[in-house]
Amino acid sequence: GDSVTQMEGPVTLSEEAFLTINCTYTATGYPSLFWYVQYPGEGLQLLLKATKADDKGSNKGFEATYRKETTSFHLEKGSVQVSDSAVYFCALRGNDMRFGAGTRLTVKP
């Protein structure tokens, strides 16, 4: 079945550092890919998405490119802020939604 694998955390960075959270997937067909963010005490919020190969999703300085050849959808941000501290989930939607295990990011001032 479809599945998502994302890098284990936790990830701790200093403010203004570069962020990469790796995500790879296995799926039949052509799924849509998502990154969700979960702030403490809140539900998941859609951060960005891409619906077909080579699409780049971007929002709030984060971006991820749908790479069919490497079955990847890595999340990147050039300069993280303390307010980016949260748990990030990679997900795909094929026949249903599948989520990665989540990566906790802590950004220190």
Add this chain to the structure above:
Amino acid sequence: GAVVSQHPSWVICKSGTSVKIECRSLDFQATTMFWYRQFPKQSLMLMATSNEGSKATYEQGVEKDKFLINHASLTLSTLTVTSAHPEDSSFYICSAYQGSEQFFGPGTRLTVL
């Protein structure tokens, strides 16, 4: 965006009791809602799909008699954990689609003593 709420946000109960969790779509109607379970440091696991006016569809391995789902209106789905045990302690999250986007509730943390 659309808002999905859950109540309560946390609950502690004794083993053997039942607990009801509500999921509401506040500003839209949802004929289908989804219930997930999230274990610490793990991903969301889809438990069941709640269908308004009909029976819920449960994922393999989820006990339908233990996790009772009722979707009585277009804005409310309830999950009742019956005869709860400590292993049922988890974070339960509901979601609903508005258009093509999925919106999640803030979750309910259940602790069974």
